[in-house]
Amino acid sequence: KQEVTQIPAALSVPEGENLVLNCSFTDSAIYNLQWFRQDPGKGLTSLLLIQSSQREQTSGRLNASLDKSSGRSTLYIAASQPGDSATYLCAVNSGATNKLIFGTGTLLAVQP
Amino acid sequence: EAGVVQSPRYKIIEKKQPVAFWCNPISGHNTLYWYRQNLGQGPELLIRYENEEAVDDSQLPKDRFSAERLKGVDSTLKIQPAELGDSAVYLCASSRGQSADTQYFGPGTRLTVL
DSSP states (O other): OOOEEEEOSEEEEETTOOEEEEEEESOOOOSEEEEEEEOTTSOEEEEEEEETTOSEEEETTEEEEEETTTTEEEEEEOSOOGGGOEEEEEEEEOSTTOOEEEOOOEEEEEEO | OOOOEEEOSEEEEOTTOOEEEEEEOOTTOOEEEEEEEOTTSOOEEEEEEETTEEEEOTTSOTTTEEEEOGGGSOEEEEESSOOGGGOEEEEEEEEOSOTTOOOEEOOOEEEEEO
């Protein structure tokens, strides 16, 4: 059974810092991995999707990497801003059914 | 392009009452998902539809939960009767249908059962 873990559970950083969020999964046979952002009381916004054949994806100040063999992904946020404050969730898709298995998220607070 | 629409956004009911949630997916998206998100947890899939067909409902508590997707567009998720433990956010998502596709989520319905 696929299990997804995110560390740390919460993180507080001053504005401008670069930071890394971690995601690990137990079954390396994944189809793809997605990083989402969730603001309080809101739904999920997809940030980056990495296919199993890819090593990383970039969008603006965000960079996500994938090491399938070790069961790990990282989300790197450069030059953090207060507007980046949210919960970040990673989810793995373990097969053609497109069923996402989510981690419990990392709550990020960027202090002005 | 409009996103996934859900209603109501909030619902408070007493236990043993019925409740229903509605979802309108993004136009042209064949696959629709219902997730439940408990406080402090990631979402968990309840049911997935490919057009009108429920292709994965293994996590749906079928004794009290039901869902339908008539005409392969809008979907309704129902709970009858609701229990205290059903308090959660119910999220609807849609995708074009291919395995590699991004899932787009609605804002969710926050259910509180008293």
